[in-house]
Amino acid sequence: MKVVKVINNNLIKSYDEQHNEILVMGCGLGFKKSPGDEVNTSAIEKIYTCADKTSSHQLIGLLEKIPLEHVQVTNEIISFAKASLGKRLNENIYITLTDHIDFAIERHKNGVVLTNALLWEIKKFYSHEFLVGKEALSMIHRKLGVILPEDEAAFIALHLVNASTEELSSMSKATEMTRMMQNIINIIKEHFQIELDEYSIHYERFVTHLKFFAQRVFTNNILEEQDINFLSSLKEQCKNEYRCTLKIKDYMKKEFNCDLTEDEMIYLTIHIKRITAK
Known part of the structure; x- marks a missing residue:
């Protein structure tokens, strides 16, 4: 591995065996080095592979100024x-x-x-x-x-x-997802006028469902319609839980302009029935 460019005393630019541009970090790695010199591999602490030039420039700019x-x-x-x-x-x-x-x-x-x-x-x-x-x-x-x-x-x-979650592009998305999940739980608590058992297995499963639900919403990958007949049956068996799901549907439409499919409604209703059961 040879030095292509010295960024600073601790950072150099080089190429890997597949001829991809890489940034190589190590204490004193670039000290008194010039393009064409061999890299002291024993001093390498981290090799960064950047997907594009924009990421490479961002990383160089960051590593130049940070201790x-x-x-x-x-x-x-x-x-x-x-x-x-x-x-x-x-x-x-x-x-x-x-x-x-x-x-x-x-x-x-x-x-x-x-x-x-x-x-x-x-x-x-x-x-x-x-x-x-x-x-x-x-x-x-x-x-x-x-x-x-x-x-x-x-x-x-x-x-x-x-x-x-690779499809998400910024920290603000993760923050929005977290707020959305909490608001959905608040809707359920308010609808049933209860506190939920956060240590129950059903609650843990619901939170896991909400995480994947939130990711689907923010990556525009909502579940397709598959079993409309089952939802009709579920409406009769779980009337109160379904009414709560309708409130969540209204919230999602108002806040995120997201129309929940019948399948999403089915999963939410089933989970709500489980976590609110006495």
């Missing part, structure tokens, strides 16, 4: 997240999360605390991602001596949710 130790701890967090979640994360996470963590540390140094309005919802709906976020805070503390508030674990969790 190396902030980049290093973010890379470790992403590696831990991939292993813990067992998911392939969109490569853009290296841009978005690095930028977020650097900014969070900067805010902390300046005494600026950013409250996450969705903290409790993220804990409930994305508990695994939130636990990864909590471990990320521990890693930042161990590596950098910076103690960030729990709200930041939730912000990190949202970045992971966004990166694990």
Whole structure:
């Protein structure tokens, strides 16, 4: 592997064996190096493969201005997240999360605390991602001596949710999905005038259903109509639960201009019956 361009002392541009442009990071990797020099492979800490020139320019601009130790701890967090979640994360996470963590540390140094309005919802709906976020805070503390508030674990969790759903294009989508899920649960609680057992297996299954439902809504991949006759039967058997589903349908139309299909109505009604059963 040869140096194509030196970005800074810790970052160089090169090509891999398939002749794809890559960014190679390592402490002192670019120090006193020139184009054509061999790369010291023993000093490589991370190799970034960018899908396009825009991503490459964004990453270079980010890595040029951010302290190396902030980049290093973010890379470790992403590696831990991939292993813990067992998911392939969109490569853009290296841009978005690095930028977020650097900014969070900067805010902390300046005494600026950013409250996450969705903290409790993220804990409930994305508990695994939130636990990864909590471990990320521990890693930042161990590596950098910076103690960030729990709200930041939730912000990190949202970045992971966004990166694990490739069709979503921004953090705002993950935030909207979380708000949508909470609002649907609020509609159910208000309709039945009850509190739901958040530790029941039926509630966990419903939350899982809502996650996939939210992803379908935001990627325009709503279930097709398949069993209209079954819905007619369900309306008679679960009248009150179906009326609640109609409220959710109205909410989805008003807030997201989304028309729920009969199949989506069936699944929602069945789940509502289960989670509201005494």
